[in-house]
Amino acid sequence: MLDPKLLRESPEIVRAAIARKHLDVDLDAVLALDTTWRALLAEVEALRAKQKAANNEMAAAKKGSPEFLAKVQEMKAVSQEIKAKEENLNFTQEKWNAAMLALPNIPHSSVPDGRTPEENQVFATNGSIEATSPHALPHWEIAGFSNLVDFPRGAKVTGAGFPFLIGDGAKLSRSLLQFFLDEDVKAGYTEVSPPIFVNAASATATGQLPDKEGQMYETVDKLYAVPTAEVPLTNFFRDEILDEDALPVCRCAYTPCFRREAGSYGKDVRGLNRVHQFDKVELLKWVHPSSSYDELDKLRNDAERLLQKLELPYRVLLMCGGDLGFSQSKKYDLEVWAAGQKRWLEVSSCSNFESFQARRAQIRFRAKATGKPELVHTLNGSGLAVPRVLAALLENNLQADGRVKIPAALVPYFGKDYLSFK
RNA sequence: GGAGAGGUGGCAGAGUGGUCGAAUGCGCGUGCUUGGAAAGCACGUGUAGCCGCAAGGUUACCGGGGGUUCGAAUCCCUCCCUCUCCGCCA
Numbered sequence: 001m002l003d004p005k006l007l008r009e010s011p012e013i014v015r016a017a018i019a020r021k022h023l024d025v026d027l028d029a030v031l032a033l034d035t036t037w038r039a040l041l042a043e044v045e046a047l048r049a050k051q052k053a054a055n056n057e058m059a060a061a062k063k064g065s066p067e068f069l070a071k072v073q074e075m076k077a078v079s080q081e082i083k084a085k086e087e088n089l090n091f092t093q094e095k096w097n098a099a100m101l102a103l104p105n106i107p108h109s110s111v112p113d114g115r116t117p118e119e120n121q122v123f124a125t126n127g128s129i130e131a132t133s134p135h136a137l138p139h140w141e142i143a144g145f146s147n148l149v150d151f152p153r154g155a156k157v158t159g160a161g162f163p164f165l166i167g168d169g170a171k172l173s174r175s176l177l178q179f180f181l182d183e184d185v186k187a188g189y190t191e192v193s194p195p196i197f198v199n200a201a202s203a204t205a206t207g208q209l210p211d212k213e214g215q216m217y218e219t220v221d222k223l224y225a226v227p228t229a230e231v232p233l234t235n236f237f238r239d240e241i242l243d244e245d246a247l248p249v250c251r252c253a254y255t256p257c258f259r260r261e262a263g264s265y266g267k268d269v270r271g272l273n274r275v276h277q278f279d280k281v282e283l284l285k286w287v288h289p290s291s292s293y294d295e296l297d298k299l300r301n302d303a304e305r306l307l308q309k310l311e312l313p314y315r316v317l318l319m320c321g322g323d324l325g326f327s328q329s330k331k332y333d334l335e336v337w338a339a340g341q342k343r344w345l346e347v348s349s350c351s352n353f354e355s356f357q358a359r360r361a362q363i364r365f366r367a368k369a370t371g372k373p374e375l376v377h378t379l380n381g382s383g384l385a386v387p388r389v390l391a392a393l394l395e396n397n398l399q400a401d402g403r404v405k406i407p408a409a410l411v412p413y414f415g416k417d418y419l420s421f422k
Numbered sequence: 423g424g425a426g427a428g429g430u431g432g433c434a435g436a437g438u439g440g441u442c443g444a445a446u447g448c449g450c451g452u453g454c455u456u457g458g459a460a461a462g463c464a465c466g467u468g469u470a471g472c473c474g475c476a477a478g479g480u481u482a483c484c485g486g487g488g489g490u491u492c493g494a495a496u497c498c499c500u501c502c503c504u505c506u507c508c509g510c511c512a
Contacts, residue, residue, distance in 0.1 A: 004471095041472055045481045052481090055493050059440040075492035241469090371451095373469080 001360045002103050008034065017106040020321035022115045030099040037096045040089045047082045051075060101210075105356040107321050108293070108330040114320025120333070121320065126304065127313030129337045132396040136339035139394040140271035143402055144421025148172075149272065161261070161269075161276035168419045172393070172406075173279060175413035176386050177254055180281040180306060184383050187302045189252035189283060194232035196255050197223040202235040205361035207327055217258050225258035229282035230380050234361060237286060241373050242365040248287040248295060252383060254279065272387040273345060279386040285379040286363065289355065292377035293330070296352040300332050303348045303383045309409040312392050313337040315344060329354045332381075336388060340395030345388040350381030394419075 007014055011031060018025050054075050061068045112121050139145060146152075148169025154162040165173050185191055203209040203224050208216060208231065217225040226232055233253050242249070257280050261269075272278075283302060287295045300316065307314045319331040331351040335344035355375035358364070364373040397405040404419040411417055 038472065041481085045472070048481060051493075056441050058492075072492045077492095079492055 001100055001356065002105070003355075003359065004034070004100065007031070007100075007103070013106065014103060017104060020107050020111070020113065021104050021324055021326070022322040023104055023326075025102060025104070027103075030103065033092070033096050033099055037089075037092045040085065040092055044082065044085050044089050047078060047085065051078055051082065054078070101360075104326045105329050105354065107324055108352070110318075111324060111330055112318060112320045115322035116320075117323050119320040120323055121318040122315055123318040123332060124304075124316040125313075126308060126315070127311070127337070129313045129339065132313065132337065132339035133398045135398045135400050136395045137398060138271065138340040139338075139391045141340070142394060142398060142421065145271075145394075147421055159276070161274070163272070163275060168421075169390075172390055172414060172419060173386055175410055175415075176384075176389055177279055177281060179309075179410055179413050180383055180386075181252060181254055183306055183309070184252040184281060184283060184302065187305070189250045189302075189383075192233060192236075192251050192253040194226075194229060194236070194253050194255060196226050196232070196258075198226055198231050198235065199223060202231055202238070205238055206231045206234050206357060207360065215260055217260060226255055227259050228257050228280065228382075229253040229255040230284060233282060233284045234357060234363075234378060234380070237363045238361045240363060242286065242363070242376065244288070244365050244368050247365055247376065248285050248291070250283070250285050252281055252283050254281045256280075257385075270341075272391040273341075275387060281383050281386075283350075283381050283383040286358075286376045287379065288365070289374070289377050292352050292354060292379060295377075296330060296332075296350065296379055299379055299381050300334075300350045303334055303350055303381050306384055307334065307336060307347070307389075309407070310389070310393070311407045311409075312389070312396060314347075325351070327353055327356050329356070334382075334384075336392040338388075338392045338395050340398070345392060347384045347388045347392075348382035351379060353378045353380075 002014065007030070011027060015027055018027065054071055058068060058071050058075075061071070112119070114120065148166055150164040150166060151160075154160075154164050157164075181191055197219065200209055200222060203213075203216065208224070208227065213224075216227055219225070232255070233251060236251075237249075256277055258277050261274060261276060283299055285295050285299060304314070304316065314334055314336045317333040317335065319325070319328075319333060324331055328351040331349060333346050334348035334350070336347045338345050354377050357378045358375040363376050363378070365376050366372070367374050393407070394404055397407070399405060399418075402421060404421075406414050406417055406419060
């Protein structure tokens with residue numbers, strides 16, 4: 001959510017942001033609603049002040065006296081009026097609130113213009129895609145793949161997109177998780193193991209609700225299976241005021257992630273490219289507003305380092321305005337090269353939300369200089385999503401003999417130098 | 423899951439229909455005192471919305487939501503959470 005003051009004082013900034021993100025929002029309608037809401041609020045408050053003043057008079061007067069009874073009659077009318085106006089106010093306020101939630105975050109000045117994913121800038125590349133295995137195949141075509149990743153049985157037991165990982169497949173997945181967590185902790189993040197179901201208030205604070213409920217699995221208890229650890233992690237400090245000295249707070253968490261991905265089909269969803277349940281380590285930071293862009297660079301570097309240590313070629317995209325996402329100010333995507341499919345797979349998305357999430361979740365810190373609470377800036381990024389990294393490893397490192405070479409950094413975790421499909 | 427008790431400001435804790443945003447204590451801040459400190463004394467000390475250039479004004483908030491009433495921290499309903507006892511259980 002944006003600062004309502006920004007909307008009132010500089011609507012042109014918000015208008016420009018909407019244009020840069022290529023969204024369709026009727027800003028004038030929001031501004032009109034804001035004016036109406038404030039006028040109604042003033043009316044109701046004036047009536048309440050009147051009621052309060054009368055209340056004090058009545059407290060001082062004798063209970064059954066004529067003037068007391070007259071006051072009761074008089075205030076009955078005021079009470080009716082308040083009720084009527086309040087109903088209107090509440091109705092308007094709900095509309096105002098919904099309208100405010102529909103306004104996107106402002107892109108940072110360093111975000112390139114553009115409408116489509118093709119207009120994202122390649123910010124950096126690392127490693128050579130030519131250096132990958134000449135024997136590379138799409139991972140689902142590798143002989144014995146179904147021995148490690150069993151989609152048909154997952155479909156039988158649960159549904160499409162819920163594969164079983166077996167043997168070296170399960171072990172490689174677990175090795176990656178452990179490697180990611182260890183590296184993230186070394187980089188200064190505190191490991192957290194959060195709940196993997198969240199309530200509606202939490203899903204609302206991070207923006208999954210309203211409007212995106214169709215993307216989450218919901219239980220009969222009205223709890224939602226987390227689509228990413230970002231949700232429980234961010235909500236940890238919801239409605240809290242932190243010490244300024246405590247910033248930045250850096251945390252990482254592994255959770256399985258659950259996404260309904262309704263309507264997805266085609267080559268994008270073959271094999272491990274897109275599944276309904278996958279493992280991911282998420283990085284999250286709560287930082288002082290003055291340093292959030294430095295922290296974003298560090299966060300991106302922390303995620304990049306994981307791919308470097310795994311010796312996987314990757315590129316970093318700086319997202320253009322149109323592909324930025326509703327609540328981000330700036331976002332980098334990390335894409336790993338999958339040599340068999342000959343395409344880039346997104347394995348991390350590192351974003352600065354500035355105070356957009358923090359306002360919605362009411363996460364603040366007490367500024368020492370003023371003693372007043374201010375909103376923190378929140379950042380997050382994957383570090384990293386497992387199945388696509390696993391897919392890239394299988395494809396890029398496939399040997400002539402059908403085995404997969406394990407990168408040196410991962411060998412201590414995996415326990416051997418080669419993965420076998422038998 | 424069953425029975426009972428309870429949720430008030432940073433903490434403790436009073437308040438059972440009106441002058442209560444809320445006593446008191448602790449904590450915290452500023453000042454006085456002191457060679458310095460402690461103690462003591464004085465004053466101050468929540469969050470947010472709206473109006474205002476500002477000074478300031480005004481409203482809301484006593485777990486959440488709803489209701490009764492001229493008026494609710496206080497009465498009623500409902501949901502959530504905590505604690506105690508019982509049951510069940512990795």
